[in-house]
Amino acid sequence: TSQLGIEFKQGHNAIMSFEFINKQIYLPVTFQNRETIYVVVDTGASGSVLYEDVAQKAGLKSNDYIVIGGLGRRLNLGTFLDSAITWDLSGLSLKQMCVAVVALPNHAKLPGKHVGGVLGMDILKNFVIRVDYANRKIEFIEPNSFSEDSTRAYVPMEFKDFMPVIEATVISDNGASVVGKFSVDTGAVVGLQLDGGFLKAHSHLAVRRVGKADMYGLGGQFKLTTGMCRGLKIGKWNFSDLPFYSKETANASSVTGPAGLLGNDLLDKFDLIFDFPGKKLFLKSNEKSSP
Numbered sequence: 001t002s003q004l005g006i007e008f009k010q011g012h013n014a015i016m017s018f019e020f021i022n023k024q025i026y027l028p029v030t031f032q033n034r035e036t037i038y039v040v041v042d043t044g045a046s047g048s049v050l051y052e053d054v055a056q057k058a059g060l061k062s063n064d065y066i067v068i069g070g071l072g073r074r075l076n077l078g079t080f081l082d083s084a085i086t087w088d089l090s091g092l093s094l095k096q097m098c099v100a101v102v103a104l105p106n107h108a109k110l111p112g113k114h115v116g117g118v119l120g121m122d123i124l125k126n127f128v129i130r131v132d133y134a135n136r137k138i139e140f141i142e143p144n145s146f147s148e149d150s151t152r153a154y155v156p157m158e159f160k161d162f163m164p165v166i167e168a169t170v171i172s173d174n175g176a177s178v179v180g181k182f183s184v185d186t187g188a189v190v191g192l193q194l195d196g197g198f199l200k201a202h203s204h205l206a207v208r209r210v211g212k213a214d215m216y217g218l219g220g221q222f223k224l225t226t227g228m229c230r231g232l233k234i235g236k237w238n239f240s241d242l243p244f245y246s247k248e249t250a251n252a253s254s255v256t257g258p259a260g261l262l263g264n265d266l267l268d269k270f271d272l273i274f275d276f277p278g279k280k281l282f283l284k285s286n287e288k289s290s291p
Helices: 052-057 196-201
Strands: 005-008 013-017 019-021 024-031 035-041 049-051 064-069 074-081 086-089 092-095 098-102 115-119 128-132 137-141 153-156 158-160 163-171 177-184 192-195 208-217 220-234 237-247 260-262 270-275 280-285
Touching: 024 115, 049 052, 052 098, 153 163, 158 177, 192 196, 192 220, 196 237, 237 260
Parallel strands: 035 115, 049 098, 177 260, 192 237
Antiparallel strands: 005 092, 013 137, 019 024, 024 035, 024 086, 049 115, 064 074, 074 098, 086 092, 128 137, 128 270, 153 280, 158 163, 163 177, 163 220, 192 260, 208 220, 220 237, 270 280
């Protein structure tokens, strides 16, 4: 496999605007110095993805297989092991990329936008990444040039498989609380997802199940139970009366953290810094946060 080439256009960081559509982060990318496509920034995907129509138009062919993990299930996908693959972002060039290829799912289509792929953890882990949801800005920072901001609180971060994981406390209607480890997933539209196995293991938690919902991810469509929990605590932040989704079956829960995941409907209340090399997640409230 070719080694990823990272080139900042100026200095040791690149700040760019993103569009936040349907609770997902879309970045414009120039692919192969040809056309602009939009890619989803997804810390819940183990690898980066190029949709099939973009690959075919560029005349690229897959030559191997890898396993990509994402919300829903793991997938065996054709891959390009081709040093000619380049994505140019504003202020940052990614070269010699290895990307998986999958057909564009219907749920990923956007009117007026050419959605071309997913930027996953195989790329993201090489940076310190700031996501400023309120101002729709994302910053890619060279790790050696990153200086911690003492005004920001942080929680320790580890990795389960490929996904960043932090601790949070679930508080139920009867006042019971359990600390769990949650995947931090910028590709998930929901705020809180509780794993079915976690709820069974902590049956003393009184959570209200409300109904059913369809959810979509890199692994396709799957069923979730919807409900409400009394609260969630992340570091010093407390959230009350929080909707949650739950995967009840084992085969629907392949790559989330032991307790579940935290997605964009919750993460967008913060200005986040993912220090992947330092294994810290820095959080700062924006106007949507509580407190």
